[in-house]
Amino acid sequence: MNTLGEIGEHAAIERLAATLGTHPDLRTGAGDDCAVALLPGTETDQVFTTDPVIENVHFLPTDQPERIGNKAVGRVLSDIAAMGAQPQWILVNVVAPLKQEVGALEKIYDGINALCRRFGATLIGGDLAQGTCLELHVFGTGTLPAGTALLRSGAKVGDAIFTTGPLGGSIAGKHLDFIPRIEEGIFLRESGRVHAMMDISDGLATDLRHILQASGGGALLEADAIPKNGTLENALYDGEDFELLFTAAQENAEALQAHWTEKFGPHLSIIGRVTDHPNELCIQMLDGTVRIVEDKAFEHFKPKMGGTNNE
Amino acid sequence: MNTLGEIGEHAAIERLAATLGTHPDLRTGAGDDCAVALLPGTETDQVFTTDPVIENVHFLPTDQPERIGNKAVGRVLSDIAAMGAQPQWILVNVVAPLKQEVGALEKIYDGINALCRRFGATLIGGDLAQGTCLELHVFGTGTLPAGTALLRSGAKVGDAIFTTGPLGGSIAGKHLDFIPRIEEGIFLRESGRVHAMMDISDGLATDLRHILQASGGGALLEADAIPKNGTLENALYDGEDFELLFTAAQENAEALQAHWTEKFGPHLSIIGRVTDHPNELCIQMLDGTVRIVEDKAFEHFKPKMGGTNNE
Numbered sequence: 267m268n269t270l271g272e273i274g275e276h277a278a279i280e281r282l283a284a285t286l287g288t289h290p291d292l293r294t295g296a297g298d299d300c301a302v303a304l305l306p307g308t309e310t311d312q313v314f315t316t317d318p319v320i321e322n323v324h325f326l327p328t329d330q331p332e333r334i335g336n337k338a339v340g341r342v343l344s345d346i347a348a349m350g351a352q353p354q355w356i357l358v359n360v361v362a363p364l365k366q367e368v369g370a371l372e373k374i375y376d377g378i379n380a381l382c383r384r385f386g387a388t389l390i391g392g393d394l395a396q397g398t399c400l401e402l403h404v405f406g407t408g409t410l411p412a413g414t415a416l417l418r419s420g421a422k423v424g425d426a427i428f429t430t431g432p433l434g435g436s437i438a439g440k441h442l443d444f445i446p447r448i449e450e451g452i453f454l455r456e457s458g459r460v461h462a463m464m465d466i467s468d469g470l471a472t473d474l475r476h477i478l479q480a481s482g483g484g485a486l487l488e489a490d491a492i493p494k495n496g497t498l499e500n501a502l503y504d505g506e507d508f509e510l511l512f513t514a515a516q517e518n519a520e521a522l523q524a525h526w527t528e529k530f531g532p533h534l535s536i537i538g539r540v541t542d543h544p545n546e547l548c549i550q551m552l553d554g555t556v557r558i559v560e561d562k563a564f565e566h567f568k569p570k571m572g573g574t575n576n577e
Numbered sequence: 578m579n580t581l582g583e584i585g586e587h588a589a590i591e592r593l594a595a596t597l598g599t600h601p602d603l604r605t606g607a608g609d610d611c612a613v614a615l616l617p618g619t620e621t622d623q624v625f626t627t628d629p630v631i632e633n634v635h636f637l638p639t640d641q642p643e644r645i646g647n648k649a650v651g652r653v654l655s656d657i658a659a660m661g662a663q664p665q666w667i668l669v670n671v672v673a674p675l676k677q678e679v680g681a682l683e684k685i686y687d688g689i690n691a692l693c694r695r696f697g698a699t700l701i702g703g704d705l706a707q708g709t710c711l712e713l714h715v716f717g718t719g720t721l722p723a724g725t726a727l728l729r730s731g732a733k734v735g736d737a738i739f740t741t742g743p744l745g746g747s748i749a750g751k752h753l754d755f756i757p758r759i760e761e762g763i764f765l766r767e768s769g770r771v772h773a774m775m776d777i778s779d780g781l782a783t784d785l786r787h788i789l790q791a792s793g794g795g796a797l798l799e800a801d802a803i804p805k806n807g808t809l810e811n812a813l814y815d816g817e818d819f820e821l822l823f824t825a826a827q828e829n830a831e832a833l834q835a836h837w838t839e840k841f842g843p844h845l846s847i848i849g850r851v852t853d854h855p856n857e858l859c860i861q862m863l864d865g866t867v868r869i870v871e872d873k874a875f876e877h878f879k880p881k882m883g884g885t886n887n888e
Contacts, residue, residue, distance in 0.1 A: 268678055268679060268680060269675060269676050269677060269678055269679065270673055270674070270675055270676075270677045270679060270682075270705075270707075271675030271676060273679060275705055278679050278682065278705060279705050281679060281682075281683060282671075282682060282683065282686055282703075282705065285683065285686045285687065285690055285700075286690075286699075286700050286701060286702070287690060287693060287694070287698075287699035287700045287701065288699070289699040289701075292699060292701060295701045295702060296701075296702055300702075301666070301668070301701040301702040303666065303701070305616060305619070306621075307619055307621070308616070308618055308619055310617075310618070314666055314668055314701060314702060314716075314718075315668075315702065316668045316669075316670050316702070316703055316704055316714070316716055317670075317704055318670050318672060318704055318706040318714070320672065320706055320707075320708055323706065323707060323708075355612070355614065355625055357612070357625055357626075357627045357716060358627075359627050359628075359629050359670075359714045360593075361629060361631065361712065362581055363581075364580060364581055364582030365580050365581075365582060366580060366581045367579055367580055368579060368580065368581060368584055368589050368592060369579060371581075371589065371592075371593060372592060372593065372596065375593055375596045376596065379596055379597075379598060382598060383598070387598075388597075388598035388599070388600040388603060389596075389597050389598045390597060390598065390600075390603060390606045390607075390612040390614070390625060391597070391606060391607055391611075391612040391625060391626065391627070392593075392627055393627055393628055393629055394581075394586055394589060394590050394593070395629040395631055395634065396581075396631075396634060397631055397634075397710075397712070398709050398710070399708075399709070401672065401708070401712075403627070403629070403670045403714040405625075405627055405668060405716035407625075407718075
């Protein structure tokens with residue numbers, strides 16, 4: 267059990283995360299969508315995140331460059347949305363082979379800049395180096411009022427579990443074209459009613475487990491309440507939906523749904539509730555039976571598309 | 578002239594940099610060692626930079642992992658030093674193949690954390706993804722009083738040109754083991770006497786040209802005044818010295834040298850002066866003759882070690 271191939275992504279990240287530093291201004295380091303730190307001398311927190319987007323892992327050489335750019339910066343903006351923060355600065359490290367068309371790189375940057383502009387983020391720098399295939403390493407910061415970041419760790423037993431949109435089937439195109447839920451994330455933070463939040467990048471089953479591990483409860487999902495693109499299997503495991511997954515007290519659920527519809531139109535789905543069975547993730551099927559949701563987490567170093575995590 | 582191999586790194590970076598965004602709080606975007614932006618509501622500026630370190634480009638598979646970590650974060654800290662800023666937060670994206678030993682990754686992180694701790698920086702997150710060879714993409718921030726960042730663009734005709742240490746021969750080990758000039762950079766900013774500054778990553782000849790291009794003057798170097806590891810050719814072109822290169826008014830040069838020696842001990846070298854011949858880089862040889870310094874810039878996408886730039 268010594269190589270990445272043997273222990274897998276999550277075990278390796280845990281070992282590396284154990285080495286990370288501490289600081290009095292640092293509120294949250296490893297283990298959430300972004301790191302969160304107080305901006306000294308202000309009442310503002312700053313969030314930090316980074317995501318790689320790699321050819322033949324996160325996109326194909328035949329994908330349109332503007333869409334590759336949208337995905338590269340969209341993943342970072344989605345992490346910022348998951349904290350309820352306003353995006354701020356973006357930097358991009360590009361790795362590319364000699365044969366890379368510069369015109370295609372410019373189109374990737376067009377995609378990055380278009381999504382940045384839409385959400386008030388600004389691309390301010392980066393670097394370019396030679397490698398064997400195209401990679402984009404995107405770094406982003408955001409801001410929000412001090413102490414208000416929505417973490418994975420706040421879910422409470424009895425909470426309703428929500429998702430902001432349909433899950434599954436992102437491979438058909440949404441994994442490139444998704445729009446990060448920035449406005450929705452800020453709205454949810456400002457509502458003061460959300461207990462825990464993250465974005466769905468590794469699939470509902472895996473990401474809900476992250477919330478449960480951080481918060482200490484279990485969950486019972488309702489199969490027919492989950493908005494789906496495709497089958498239940500798709501909704502649970504496909505990943506790269508980049509919708510927000512969050513919990514709030516059952517008593518506030520209706521008001522939250524009503525305000526949501528006022529502001530964003532479509533229905534806000536309640537897909538289950540937090541139970542007092544630690545780390546037990548179950549689902550009630552259409553026929554009323556309850557099953558355990560299998561743990562089939564996507565991990566890098568296993569052959570499949572996708573995946574994102576702050577260490 | 579359509580691929581990176583055909584147009585080279587610097588032309589490609591110029592084309593990509595032309596697409597970067599603007600923002601009222603952004604003081605300096607592309608074209609310096611870091612981007613610089615005002616922290617809203619404060620009298621502090623924040624600096625941002627990112628650098629890739631790639632196997633067989635910036636280090637060899639046989640190099641010790643702690644030294645690879647030192648170099649990876651050292652390059653970013655050196656960019657922060659070049660602005661005169663105090664390092665703050667660090668994030669690292671790792672790309673690695675299946676066969677990567679996790680123990681070696683932990684040692685790389687030990688090297689990163691050791692250098693961070695030395696200079697008050699904190700490693701707070703990152704990500705891990707699969708690729709064909711080992712890469713570290715390091716993102717860093719720093720802070721300094723608003724409006725005081727030392728840029729490449731401030732050099733004035735008649736200025737003395739300084740370097741903080743010997744140049745050349747870094748391939749023998751310094752390119753991995755260098756200590757970024759953080760304390761020196763802050764001292765130079767606080768002196769209030771430095772007009773322009775950057776770190777020497779691409780070699781004295783290339784990096785001094787960057788200052789001249791940004792500032793509008795030329796330079797006359799003195800061959801025997803340049804502190805060297807190896808030959809003059811080594812000092813001019815090797816790169817990856819990670820010393821600071823800066824200019825200050827001739828009339829302040831002696832006082833600056835005296836204060837430097839009080840604080841840091843070794844002699845601070847004056848290696849030439851800024852002339853009024855735009856972009857003309859000359860050198861006076863030991864025999865008194867003056868030559869043009871050839872432009873042999875290192876570029877990625879050509880076979881040699883090294884190189885760093887904020888776009």
